[in-house]
Amino acid sequence: MKFGLRPFLLLAAGLFACRGAAAPSSPPSLYDLGRTWTTDHGLPFQFEALRGHPTFLAMFFTRCGSVCPATVAQLKRIEAALPPDTWTKVRFVLVSFDSEGDTPAVLSAYREAMGLKGEHWILLHGDAESVRELSATLGIAYSQRAPGQFIHSGLVTLLDSTGVASQQWPSLEGVLQSAAQSAGKVR
Amino acid sequence: MIPLRILLLGLAAVPGATAKVAPGMARIPAGAYAYPISVAPGAPTLHVPAFELDVRPVTNADFLEFVRARPEWSRSRVVRLYADPGYLGDWTADFEPGPEAPADAPVVNVSWFAARAYAAWRGKRLPTIAEWERAALAGFAEARGADEPAYREATLAWYAASLPTPLPAAGRGRPNFYGVRDLVDLVWEWVEDFNSAEVAGGVTCGGTGEGVRDFTDYPAFMRSAFRSSLRASYTLPNLGFRCARSLPSSS
Numbered sequence: 001m002k003f004g005l006r007p008f009l010l011l012a013a014g015l016f017a018c019r020g021a022a023a024p025s026s027p028p029s030l031y032d033l034g035r036t037w038t039t040d041h042g043l044p045f046q047f048e049a050l051r052g053h054p055t056f057l058a059m060f061f062t063r064c065g066s067v068c069p070a071t072v073a074q075l076k077r078i079e080a081a082l083p084p085d086t087w088t089k090v091r092f093v094l095v096s097f098d099s100e101g102d103t104p105a106v107l108s109a110y111r112e113a114m115g116l117k118g119e120h121w122i123l124l125h126g127d128a129e130s131v132r133e134l135s136a137t138l139g140i141a142y143s144q145r146a147p148g149q150f151i152h153s154g155l156v157t158l159l160d161s162t163g164v165a166s167q168q169w170p171s172l173e174g175v176l177q178s179a180a181q182s183a184g185k186v187r
Numbered sequence: 188m189i190p191l192r193i194l195l196l197g198l199a200a201v202p203g204a205t206a207k208v209a210p211g212m213a214r215i216p217a218g219a220y221a222y223p224i225s226v227a228p229g230a231p232t233l234h235v236p237a238f239e240l241d242v243r244p245v246t247n248a249d250f251l252e253f254v255r256a257r258p259e260w261s262r263s264r265v266v267r268l269y270a271d272p273g274y275l276g277d278w279t280a281d282f283e284p285g286p287e288a289p290a291d292a293p294v295v296n297v298s299w300f301a302a303r304a305y306a307a308w309r310g311k312r313l314p315t316i317a318e319w320e321r322a323a324l325a326g327f328a329e330a331r332g333a334d335e336p337a338y339r340e341a342t343l344a345w346y347a348a349s350l351p352t353p354l355p356a357a358g359r360g361r362p363n364f365y366g367v368r369d370l371v372d373l374v375w376e377w378v379e380d381f382n383s384a385e386v387a388g389g390v391t392c393g394g395t396g397e398g399v400r401d402f403t404d405y406p407a408f409m410r411s412a413f414r415s416s417l418r419a420s421y422t423l424p425n426l427g428f429r430c431a432r433s434l435p436s437s438s
Contacts, residue, residue: 027267028266028267028268028269028420029268030268032266032268032269033268132379132380132382133300133303133419135382136299136381136382136418136419137268137419137420139382139418140382141382141383141384141415142382142383142384143380143383143384151384152384153384
């Protein structure tokens with residue numbers, strides 16, 4: 001057991017460090033990543049543009065046949081369940097893992113196919129480095145298996161109106177009704 | 188005479204090739220890599236192009252240079268998203284590693300973001316899991332360390348030992364087959380894609396079974412488990428990094 005002990009002690013150290021993270025300075029905002037993405041309209045986009053808007057964020061790829069369409073369907077259900085006073089404020093952001101395949105034009109076709117109507121739905125393409133950084137920041141694991149094929153963890157993140165990740169849900173759990181309520185409660 | 192000339196040319200080509208490697212780096216030839224644990228059964232073996240890897244981990248002295256040039260990465264100024272409060276926790280002050288962090292010891296307590304920023308500042312990048320593991324597959328004398336009992340024992344002995352403080356100097360470990368040092372005898376190291384879906388998490392798309400390819404490589408399992416427990420802002424007293432570089436021809 002001596003052999004296995006050390007990494008677990010280290011894991012404990014990691015958790016400890018994490019738990020201490022809330023105290024000393026302002027909580028980390030995703031806006032600090034400062035990367036520039038491209039929307040499905042071909043326009044540059046920075047997360048800073050989400051300031052003031054509670055945002056549901058998920059990562060996906062257009063050729064995903066299982067978890068991703070289900071995640072989008074969940075997000076649409078959240079949209080429909082939003083409290084009336086919040087639905088004009090809330091944004092839905094989908095960021096693709098597929099830097100090569102999911103060009104703005106492909107994302108635009110996906111928006112059409114999935115019926116994502118309105119500019120509060122934001123579909124983003126980024127370079128491989130930005131995608132790796134965003135996924136690592138959100139704690140989303142992914143690997144490319146073949147061109148256009150990825151395995152990834154399915155997570156929906158709620159960012160508050162300052163870009164701080166306030167809650168996360170596995171995208172296949174049926175908890176997203178409460179997520180809609182959460183969007184009305186975050187700062 | 189002709190065969191001899193060819194032989195001499197062959198010999199001459201070897202130092203020529205090594206001379207092109209950047210100082211402080213070693214060249215790892217192209218080859219195949221398969222994750223020891225695979226989420227999707229039948230996952231493909233990756234082709235890893237030849238690349239260059241730092242011979243030793245980045246030291247406190249190296250990192251001090253970076254922090255001086257990019258003070259936004261100093262202890263008191265780093266953005267909280269990029270590093271937890273333990274960042275450079277063994278240093279005495281913003282620009283002072285101090286007695287617990289000797290100049291020639293590997294820098295630790297650095298986040299993935301900080302390691303990445305350092306690498307970019309040097310005109311390099313972090314190695315991928317496949318690259319790092321390919322380099323670490325080599326033994327002292329052979330390209331396959333698994334065939335070399337002395338190497339396997341040395342590696343396991345390090346994983347079983349506790350962490351010395353302060354850490355010993357980087358670059359003093361026995362070089363492996365490629366001339367790379369300290370891969371498995373000094374600190375754990377960040378890699379670019381540490382958050383790869385190597386191990387099935389709670390909810391993973393695209394694969395349902397876990398397939399273990401090779402039950403014998405315990406260190407690789409441990410590294411895999413360790414990486415999957417990390418977040419990009421974490422800092423740990425035994426986690427450092429080294430840089431890599433693609434070859435111009437392969438990129």
